[in-house]
Amino acid sequence: MSTVQTSVKPSTTGRLVAAWALVGVPLGYGVYETLTRVAALFG
Amino acid sequence: MGWLDRERTIAPPGFNRWLVPPAALAVHLCIGQAYATSVYKTALVKHFGASLTEIGVIFSIAIVMLGLSAAIMGTWVDKNGPRKAMFTSAMFWASGFLIGSLGIFSGQLWLVYLGYGFIGGIGLGIGYISPVSTLIKWFPDRPGLATGMAIMGFGGGALIASPVSTGLLKMYDPNSGAQGWVASGDSVGKLFLTLAVVYLAYMLFGAFTIKVPAEGWKPAGFDPSKVKTATLVTTDNVSAKNAVKTKQFWLVWIALFCNVTAGIGILEQAAPMIQDFFRQSDGVSLVSAAVASGFVGLLSIGNMSGRFAWSATSDVTGRKRIYMMYLGVGAVLYTVLALGGSSSTFLYVALAFVIISFYGGGFATVPAYLRDLFGTFQVGAIHGRLLTAWSAAGIAGPLIVNAFLDAQGKPGQLTAASYQPALLTMVGLLIIGFVANLLVKPVDARFHEPRPDRVRAEEPAMEA
The missing domain is CATH 1.20.1250.20 (MFS general substrate transporter like domains)
Structure with missing residues (x-):
């Protein structure tokens, strides 16, 4: 027997945003810092 | 616990x-x-x-x-x-x-x-x-x-x-x-x-x-029967113990090894390499240390974005085709880099960026490739065994590049021509990887795990 995902609980939306922010913000910072270094290539 | x-x-x-x-x-x-x-x-x-x-x-x-x-x-x-x-x-x-x-x-x-x-x-x-x-x-x-x-x-x-x-x-x-x-x-x-x-x-x-899905769970609207439309995608399962007995495992191992070795060749030498490629006859490079550092940063972005972009694209193209691109197009780009990369910094940077994105893409696509060939049963364990290709490439890549460069001269005196033997060796490796990937076929049924409608009399032997 198989179970199919039908809906997402609204309470999980906040958790989802928090989880992605926790990894996305540092990653965004790392990419930004690297791009500032890359700018020397085109400066 | x-x-x-x-x-x-x-x-x-x-x-x-x-x-x-x-x-x-x-x-x-x-x-x-x-x-x-x-x-x-x-x-x-x-x-x-x-x-x-x-x-x-x-x-x-x-x-x-x-x-x-x-x-x-x-x-x-x-x-x-x-x-x-x-x-x-x-x-x-x-x-x-x-x-x-x-x-x-x-x-x-x-x-x-x-x-x-x-x-x-x-x-x-x-x-x-x-x-x-x-x-x-x-x-x-x-x-x-x-x-x-x-x-x-x-x-x-x-x-x-x-x-x-x-x-x-x-x-x-x-x-x-x-x-x-x-x-x-x-x-x-x-x-x-x-x-x-x-x-x-x-x-x-x-x-x-992290959580694991319940037995039999599938996402809404997903029809597993549609996945089977691709020849290489199996609905059967192969254990890790049996996967290493198949030709497919070792062909993918070779493809990954060649792709990683070629990528490491550039990554290891990134900063001095761009300076050497644009060294003038007076020994001074047109590329400063700060610009070379920016180039290394750009390669890091290429490595990271290639992992996501190419791996996601492989869901549409299929894993074998995208590996053909990593290795085949990679070999062409490497050749252009070796023979004409010193003609323009823009060309050099663009070529290196794409090559490194293929390097990252190879890492990220390989788990899905293994899933296609061996099913989900022990894909983590099979992936773990395949990563020995990474360790081997980590030794081979720098060894190849450094051995050729040592024979060409001292650091600070090298030019674009000094890199040609090492880069053309990488082209040869990529071609070997391309052929290995081309030979990947569906795994023989004797390696599949038993199902209620199909039993296995004995453990399969190593594939010849």
Whole structure:
């Protein structure tokens, strides 16, 4: 027997945003810092 | 510790599968620090009074342990589930930093080898493979996208660790404002302590967020019968023990080995290579050290974005075709780089960027390739065994490039022509990888796990 995902609980939306922010913000910072270094290539 | 068991991590109905990629990313972003060791390399050389090679051994031990632990612990990871694996990885990785810091504070280099290299390396291997099979099970409709997101984190980890570590070293060292400053050993020790705490917290967040899907779960609107339209995608399963007996495993191993070796050839030498390519007859390069550093940063972005973009694209193109592109187009681009790369900096940078994106893409696509060929049953363990190709390439790539360059002249005197033998050797390797990938066919049914409608009389032998 198989179970199919039908809906997402609204309470999980906040958790989802928090989880992605926790990894996305540092990653965004790392990419930004690297791009500032890359700018020397085109400066 | 029953709360870490697989049975305790089965997702309840309504669990949002998009919580799984950030959990996987939390682990991969932390272990990706392994590629940011150059930040404190000089400081450790000075602190221990050691050679660059002696300090480089720390990283080499870690990468060898990554491959070994992924290969040996893969079956354990598949059996015990992602939470226990991520928790174990977090303990090893954080302990590695703690023991490493003890080695730095006490001036004992062997403790850094044991801590960061050996113990931390085990954390790297377990952590790298821990979320892969879970992601593939949560995203049967887009396995390339799912594994691409996680493995992108390994490339992204260094992008975060590098500036953060530099900032912390400046904060911990009162002499950081001095001209020609090199961080003190004390500040590197404190950095290790800080990273141990931060990485432990992040990885535990990943461990306690990840869940495995319930038996028979599938995403809404997903029809598994449509997946079977591609010849190479199986609905059967092959155990890790039997997978290594198949030709397919070793053909993919060769393809990955060739792709990684060629990529490492550029990555290892990135900064001096661009300066050498544009060295004028008076010995002065048109590319400054600052511009070369920017080029290294651009390659890091290419490596990371290739992991996500190409792996996600493989869900549409199929895994074999995208590997044909990594290896076939890669060989053409490498040839152009070797023969005409010095004609324009823009051409050189663009070629290197695409080549490195293929390198990253190869890493991220391979778990989905294995799922296609061997099913989901023990894909984590099979992936772990395949990562020995990475360890082997980590030795072969730099060895090939350095051996050719040593024969061409001394650093600072090399030119674009000096790189041609090494780069054209990489082209040959990519062609070998291309042929290996071309030979990949569906796995013979005798290797499939028994099903109710089909029993197996005896264990299959190694494929000739």
